[in-house]
Amino acid sequence: MRQSTRLALTLITAAALATSAGCASSPPAAKAAEEGFSFALWGDMPYKRNGDDPGLSAVISSLNAADIAFSIHDGDVKDGSSRCDDVVYTEALALFNRLKAPAVYTPGDNEWTDCHRLNNGGYDNLERLAHLRRVMFGRPESLGQRTMALEHQAAPHVENVRFERQGIIFATFHMPGSNNNRVLDDEDCTFKSARKAADCAADNAEYEARDQANIAWLRASFAQARRQGARGIVTVFQADPGFDLPETNDDESQAPRYNGYRRFMDALIVETENFSGHVLLVHGDTHFYKVDMPIYRQHKQLTNLTRVETFGSPSLHWVKVTVDPADPQLFDIEPVIVH
Template sequence: MKPCRPIAATTGATAAPRVNFNFGKKIGLTAAFLLWATLAAAETWRFALIGDTPYSDHERIELPKMLDAIADSHVEFVAHIGDIKHGSARCDDALFEDRRRIFDASRVPFVFVPGDNEWTDCDRLSNGAYSPLERLNKLRSLFWQDSLSLGQKKLALERQPGNYPEHARFRIGPVLFVTLNLPGGNNNWGMTREASAEFRARNPVVIAWLKENFALARRESLPGIAFLFQANPGFKHFSQGLPHDGFQELLTVLRDETARFPGAVIAVHGDTHLSRIDQPLRDESGRVLSNFTRVETFGYPFMGWTRGIIDTANPQLFRFETHPWPAGKP
C-alpha cells in the first residue's frame, strides 16, 4: 500500500490545507518536538472519545444532546469505540439504522469502531439469534461503505485494503489515528482452547495493520500514534504473565512496537465501562513503558465523553479531560 497522506476534515468537495509531515530522519521524541517548534508555532488539536452507549432509552435520548455539546467544544472529530447498544438488546436492522442516523447527525466528523454487542454477541437468543458475520457485514454496508467518516462534516479516511473496511487511518495534526476491529469477549476467540475460525482469519489482518501503521509513523517521524478499538485487552493480566488467549499476540506486538517507537502511543478502548487514563503497558523487564497511555471511555451506566488534546508545546504531546454527562454531574 502506498503511504497514507496527510488528511484534513472536509465539507463537500472543499478540503482544509494539507500539512507536510515529512520531518526527515527520526531523532527521538524530545528532539522531534524541538524540530516541530522550529518549523511552526505550537499548535493544538482537540478530539472527543465515547463508547459503550447508548445502552438504554434514556441514553438514546441523551446521546444527541451530548454530541451537540461535543460539537460546541470545537473538536476535530468524535470517535465511538464500539458497543452501540445493550448486550441483551436485539441486533435488528432498525436499531443499526437508528444509530447510523444519530452518528450522521453529528456536526463534526464521526468515526465508529465496532464492538462485540453489535456483531460477535448477536448469536444470543436475546439478540435475535443472528449470524455474527452476517451482522458484521450489515454494519459494513451501513457505517464503512466509502472512504469518508460519518457526520455532517466528513473526514477523509484511508481504509485497509481487503475485507476489513472497519480498519482505517487518518491524521489530525502530527498524530496518526488507527482503527482496529477488536471486540470484547476475548476478541471472539471462542469458548474452547482452540481459537474460532473467525478469530484465526481476522487476527493476522489486525496484527498486520498494527505493524504497518507503526512503520508508517516511524517512516514519517510522526511524534504520536493513537489506536482506537473496543475491547479491554487485559493489560494487567498480560503484565503478570497471564495473557488472555485472544489478545496475547496483539499485546506482545503492541509492547514491542511501543518500546521501539520514540513518540507517544495512545490506546483508546471501552468494554469494561470504567473511565480511566493510565499507563498499564510494561516492557519484558516489568518496567512501565512511559510513552504509552491507555484511555478508557465512559460506559453504561455512566455516560460521558473524554476530550483529547494534541499540543505540540507539550513534551508528552497528549493530555486528556473527562466530561461526565449531563455536564456538571459528579
C-alpha cells in the same frame, strides 16, 4: 477545576528550539501545526435498557458545542441483551450523522460478536458482521455532517481505518469484546446461544483472519509513524484486553477469556518499544474512565504507552484530548462530564 493528565513524550531538542527562535516568521502550514487541535473519545452507548436516549442527546449536544476536530467512538452502539435487528445499524448511522464534526467508529462486540445469543435474536453473528460492514463502512470517508478522508484496510477488513492530523497518526482496529470472537470450547460455543459446532468453527476462522489483519494494520501504522517522524500514534479498539484482571491465583481461571487479544498486544508492545514517540491506547468495553500506564515488559514499565478507557453506559460522558505540537508533553486528557 479542570482535571487533566499530561503525558510525557520525547523532548524537543535545543537545536530545534534555536531554529524556531531564529525564524522571523513561520509559513502558514507551520503556524497551523503550532496551533494544535482537540478530539473526542466516546463509546459503549447508547444502551436502551439503561434508558440512555435522553442522556445521549445531551452527549451529542455537548460534542456539537465543543471545539473538536473529530470524534472517535470505540464501539458498542447497543447493549448486549437486545436484538441485533437491522434497525440497530441504521439508527447508529443516523446517530453519528447527528454530529457536526467528522465521526470515526470501530465496532464493538454487542453489535455483532454476541448476536448469536438467544436474547440477541439468535442471529448468525458472521452474517451480522457482513451487514454491519455494508451499512457502517459503505463509503470511504468518515461519518458526521462534516466528513474527512480515511484510509481503509483492504476488504473484508474495511472497518480498520487510518488518518493523520498535524503529525499524529490515528489508527483503529476491529478488536471487540467477548474474547475477540474467539471460541474457547464446546461449552463456550453453545452457552445461551443458537450456535452449533460448525458456527463456532467459522467464528474461530474469522478470528484468526481478522487477528492477522489487525496485526498487519498495526505494523503498517507504526511503520508510517516512524517514516514520517510522527510524535505520537493513537490506537483505538473496543475491547479491554485484560488490563485489569487481578493478579491473584484465584483469578487465573479468567485469563483464557482474554487470550484472543494476546498476539495483538504482544505485537503492540514490540512496536511501542521501537517507537520514539508516545502511544495513546484507547479502548472501551468495561465502561469506567481510566488513564494509566498498565503495561510492563520484563518487569519494566512501558512509559511511552498510556491507556485511556472511555466512559460507557450508564455514565454518558466523553473524553477530550488536546494535542499541542509545541508542547513536548503533547497530549492533554480531560474527562468531560455531561449534565
